[in-house]
Amino acid sequence: MRRTHASFLVAAACFAGGASAQDDHYGDRTSDAVANNSVATVSLVGFAGGQFRTLNSEGDAPVPVSTFDDPKFYSIGTNTVPNPSQEDVLEAAWYEVVNPQGHFVQLVIRSRNGKQFVPVGTQVDGHTVQAFSYELGGDGNGIDWKGWVSHVSWTEYVINYSTDGGQTAYSDPTIQDPIGGAHWNGIDVLHLGLEVPGSGVNWIQVNYKIGVVPAPGALTGLALAGGLLARRRRR
Secondary structure (H helix, E strand, O other): OOOOOEEEEOOOOOOOOOOOOOOHHHOEOOOOOOOOOOOEEEEEEEEEEEEEEEOOOOEEEEEEEOOOOOOOOOEEEEEOOOOHHHEEEEEEEEEEEEEEEEEEEEEEEEOOOOOOOOOOOOOOOOOOOOOEEEEEOOOOOOOOOOOEEEEEEEEEEEEEEEEOOEEEEOOOEEEEEEOOEEEEOEEEEOOOEEEOOOOOEEEEEEEEEEEEEEOOOHHHHHHHHHHHHHHHHOO
Protein backbone atom coordinates (compact mmCIF):
# COMPACT_ATOMS: atom_id res chain seq x y z
CA MET A 1 0.00 0.00 0.00
CA ARG A 2 1.45 3.34 -1.06
CA ARG A 3 1.13 6.38 1.14
CA THR A 4 -0.43 9.74 0.50
CA HIS A 5 2.36 12.17 -0.34
CA ALA A 6 1.14 15.37 1.30
CA SER A 7 4.43 16.73 2.61
CA PHE A 8 4.49 18.78 5.81
CA LEU A 9 7.06 20.17 8.24
CA VAL A 10 7.67 17.71 11.05
CA ALA A 11 9.22 18.66 14.39
CA ALA A 12 10.48 16.09 16.86
CA ALA A 13 6.96 15.51 18.15
CA CYS A 14 4.44 15.55 15.32
CA PHE A 15 1.23 13.77 16.33
CA ALA A 16 -1.59 12.05 14.51
CA GLY A 17 -3.31 14.58 12.33
CA GLY A 18 -0.10 16.38 11.30
CA ALA A 19 -0.01 19.04 14.04
CA SER A 20 3.40 20.42 14.86
CA ALA A 21 5.18 20.59 18.21
CA GLN A 22 4.98 24.37 18.16
CA ASP A 23 1.17 24.21 18.45
CA ASP A 24 -0.01 25.70 21.75
CA HIS A 25 -2.27 22.66 22.26
CA TYR A 26 0.81 20.68 23.26
CA GLY A 27 1.66 22.84 26.25
CA ASP A 28 -0.02 20.61 28.85
CA ARG A 29 1.68 17.21 28.86
CA THR A 30 1.76 14.43 31.41
CA SER A 31 2.79 10.78 31.40
CA ASP A 32 0.13 8.61 32.95
CA ALA A 33 -0.35 5.05 31.76
CA VAL A 34 3.18 3.83 30.93
CA ALA A 35 5.19 2.32 33.79
CA ASN A 36 8.10 4.56 34.77
CA ASN A 37 10.67 1.76 34.33
CA SER A 38 9.20 0.30 31.15
CA VAL A 39 11.70 -1.02 28.60
CA ALA A 40 10.40 -2.10 25.19
CA THR A 41 12.46 -3.67 22.42
CA VAL A 42 12.68 -1.97 19.03
CA SER A 43 13.90 -3.35 15.71
CA LEU A 44 13.96 -2.53 12.01
CA VAL A 45 12.77 -5.48 9.92
CA GLY A 46 12.75 -6.32 6.24
CA PHE A 47 10.51 -8.66 4.25
CA ALA A 48 12.89 -11.07 2.54
CA GLY A 49 12.53 -14.69 1.53
CA GLY A 50 8.86 -14.76 2.46
CA GLN A 51 9.24 -13.52 6.05
CA PHE A 52 10.27 -10.50 8.10
CA ARG A 53 13.92 -10.56 9.16
CA THR A 54 15.85 -8.20 11.44
CA LEU A 55 17.85 -5.47 9.68
CA ASN A 56 19.54 -3.81 12.68
CA SER A 57 22.59 -5.55 14.12
CA GLU A 58 21.28 -5.66 17.71
CA GLY A 59 18.01 -7.34 16.75
CA ASP A 60 15.27 -6.70 19.31
CA ALA A 61 17.17 -3.97 21.15
CA PRO A 62 15.97 -2.75 24.58
CA VAL A 63 14.93 0.92 24.66
CA PRO A 64 13.80 2.46 28.00
CA VAL A 65 10.86 4.87 28.00
CA SER A 66 11.84 8.54 27.91
CA THR A 67 9.86 11.78 27.72
CA PHE A 68 8.44 13.97 24.98
CA ASP A 69 10.31 17.00 26.31
CA ASP A 70 13.64 15.19 26.50
CA PRO A 71 13.64 12.03 24.37
CA LYS A 72 16.61 9.72 24.96
CA PHE A 73 17.81 7.92 21.85
CA TYR A 74 19.45 4.52 22.26
CA SER A 75 21.49 2.64 19.67
CA ILE A 76 19.77 -0.42 18.20
CA GLY A 77 22.85 -1.33 16.14
CA THR A 78 23.92 -0.71 12.57
CA ASN A 79 21.75 -1.26 9.52
CA THR A 80 22.23 -4.14 7.07
CA VAL A 81 23.67 -2.78 3.80
CA PRO A 82 25.20 -4.11 0.57
CA ASN A 83 28.09 -1.63 0.77
CA PRO A 84 30.04 -0.70 3.96
CA SER A 85 29.95 2.99 2.98
CA GLN A 86 26.15 2.91 3.44
CA GLU A 87 26.30 1.64 7.02
CA ASP A 88 25.08 3.83 9.87
CA VAL A 89 24.05 3.53 13.51
CA LEU A 90 20.29 3.34 14.04
CA GLU A 91 18.78 4.94 17.14
CA ALA A 92 15.34 4.72 18.74
CA ALA A 93 13.33 6.56 21.40
CA TRP A 94 9.75 6.23 22.60
CA TYR A 95 7.59 8.12 25.07
CA GLU A 96 4.03 8.91 26.14
CA VAL A 97 2.12 12.16 25.67
CA VAL A 98 -1.27 13.25 27.00
CA ASN A 99 -2.63 16.50 25.59
CA PRO A 100 -5.90 18.04 24.39
CA GLN A 101 -5.59 16.08 21.16
CA GLY A 102 -5.63 12.74 22.98
CA HIS A 103 -3.43 10.13 24.63
CA PHE A 104 -0.47 8.96 22.55
CA VAL A 105 2.57 6.72 22.56
CA GLN A 106 5.16 7.79 20.02
CA LEU A 107 8.12 5.84 18.63
CA VAL A 108 10.94 7.37 16.59
CA ILE A 109 13.68 5.44 14.75
CA ARG A 110 16.42 7.48 13.12
CA SER A 111 19.75 7.15 11.34
CA ARG A 112 22.47 8.85 13.38
CA ASN A 113 24.29 10.33 10.36
CA GLY A 114 21.37 10.61 7.98
CA LYS A 115 22.03 7.57 5.79
CA GLN A 116 19.05 5.68 4.45
CA PHE A 117 17.87 2.66 6.41
CA VAL A 118 17.65 0.17 3.55
CA PRO A 119 19.59 0.79 0.31
CA VAL A 120 18.71 -1.00 -2.93
CA GLY A 121 20.24 -4.48 -3.03
CA THR A 122 20.11 -5.10 0.74
CA GLN A 123 20.07 -8.82 1.51
CA VAL A 124 19.46 -10.83 4.68
CA ASP A 125 20.46 -14.50 4.90
CA GLY A 126 20.89 -14.54 1.13
CA HIS A 127 17.42 -13.08 0.47
CA THR A 128 16.85 -9.66 -1.12
CA VAL A 129 14.79 -7.26 1.00
CA GLN A 130 11.58 -6.32 -0.80
CA ALA A 131 10.06 -3.99 1.81
CA PHE A 132 10.83 -2.88 5.34
CA SER A 133 9.02 -1.89 8.51
CA TYR A 134 9.67 -1.91 12.27
CA GLU A 135 8.67 -3.92 15.33
CA LEU A 136 7.96 -2.80 18.88
CA GLY A 137 8.33 -5.65 21.36
CA GLY A 138 9.12 -8.19 18.66
CA ASP A 139 10.60 -10.58 21.23
CA GLY A 140 7.59 -10.23 23.53
CA ASN A 141 9.00 -7.34 25.57
CA GLY A 142 6.56 -4.54 24.86
CA ILE A 143 5.35 -1.51 26.77
CA ASP A 144 4.53 -2.07 30.46
CA TRP A 145 1.51 -0.21 31.82
CA LYS A 146 1.09 1.13 35.34
CA GLY A 147 -0.77 -0.92 37.94
CA TRP A 148 -3.90 1.25 37.85
CA VAL A 149 -4.48 0.49 34.17
CA SER A 150 -6.92 -2.32 33.36
CA HIS A 151 -7.39 -1.85 29.61
CA VAL A 152 -5.56 -0.02 26.83
CA SER A 153 -7.22 0.23 23.43
CA TRP A 154 -5.17 1.15 20.37
CA THR A 155 -7.59 3.45 18.59
CA GLU A 156 -5.56 5.07 15.82
CA TYR A 157 -2.24 4.67 14.02
CA VAL A 158 -0.24 7.05 11.82
CA ILE A 159 3.30 6.46 10.56
CA ASN A 160 5.46 9.26 9.14
CA TYR A 161 8.48 8.72 6.91
CA SER A 162 11.27 11.17 6.19
CA THR A 163 14.36 11.27 3.98
CA ASP A 164 15.88 14.29 5.75
CA GLY A 165 15.87 13.28 9.38
CA GLY A 166 12.33 14.45 10.15
CA GLN A 167 12.49 17.96 8.72
CA THR A 168 9.85 17.02 6.14
CA ALA A 169 7.82 13.85 5.94
CA TYR A 170 5.03 11.96 4.25
CA SER A 171 2.58 9.71 6.03
CA ASP A 172 0.39 6.66 5.80
CA PRO A 173 -3.33 7.33 6.01
CA THR A 174 -4.69 6.99 9.53
CA ILE A 175 -5.59 3.42 10.45
CA GLN A 176 -8.46 3.20 12.94
CA ASP A 177 -8.67 0.58 15.72
CA PRO A 178 -6.20 -1.95 14.24
CA ILE A 179 -6.73 -4.51 17.01
CA GLY A 180 -10.53 -4.35 17.10
CA GLY A 181 -10.93 -2.97 20.61
CA ALA A 182 -8.89 -5.72 22.27
CA HIS A 183 -6.47 -4.85 25.05
CA TRP A 184 -3.18 -3.61 23.60
CA ASN A 185 -0.28 -5.34 25.29
CA GLY A 186 2.23 -2.74 24.07
CA ILE A 187 3.52 -4.94 21.25
CA ASP A 188 3.33 -4.04 17.55
CA VAL A 189 4.45 -6.63 15.02
CA LEU A 190 1.62 -5.97 12.54
CA HIS A 191 3.79 -4.22 9.91
CA LEU A 192 0.98 -1.83 9.03
CA GLY A 193 3.45 0.60 7.50
CA LEU A 194 5.77 -0.60 4.71
CA GLU A 195 8.46 1.22 2.72
CA VAL A 196 10.67 -0.01 -0.11
CA PRO A 197 14.49 -0.25 -0.34
CA GLY A 198 16.11 2.72 -2.02
CA SER A 199 13.39 5.11 -0.85
CA GLY A 200 15.95 7.17 1.05
CA VAL A 201 14.01 6.90 4.33
CA ASN A 202 16.27 7.64 7.30
CA TRP A 203 13.64 8.50 9.94
CA ILE A 204 10.39 6.86 10.98
CA GLN A 205 7.88 8.22 13.46
CA VAL A 206 5.01 6.04 14.68
CA ASN A 207 2.04 7.57 16.50
CA TYR A 208 -0.26 5.33 18.51
CA LYS A 209 -3.39 7.01 19.80
CA ILE A 210 -4.69 5.04 22.76
CA GLY A 211 -7.62 4.88 25.16
CA VAL A 212 -6.85 3.99 28.78
CA VAL A 213 -9.35 2.49 31.23
CA PRO A 214 -8.49 2.44 34.97
CA ALA A 215 -8.99 -0.68 37.05
CA PRO A 216 -12.11 -0.61 39.29
CA GLY A 217 -10.02 0.02 42.41
CA ALA A 218 -8.33 2.97 40.76
CA LEU A 219 -11.71 4.45 39.83
CA THR A 220 -12.77 4.22 43.47
CA GLY A 221 -9.60 6.00 44.57
CA LEU A 222 -10.17 8.75 42.01
CA ALA A 223 -13.77 9.18 43.19
CA LEU A 224 -12.66 9.47 46.82
CA ALA A 225 -9.97 11.98 45.90
CA GLY A 226 -12.53 14.00 43.96
CA GLY A 227 -14.92 13.98 46.92
CA LEU A 228 -12.24 15.15 49.32
CA LEU A 229 -11.24 17.93 46.97
CA ALA A 230 -14.85 19.05 46.59
CA ARG A 231 -15.32 19.16 50.40
CA ARG A 232 -12.17 21.24 50.81
CA ARG A 233 -13.42 23.73 48.24
CA ARG A 234 -16.76 24.12 50.05
CA ARG A 235 -15.10 25.02 53.37
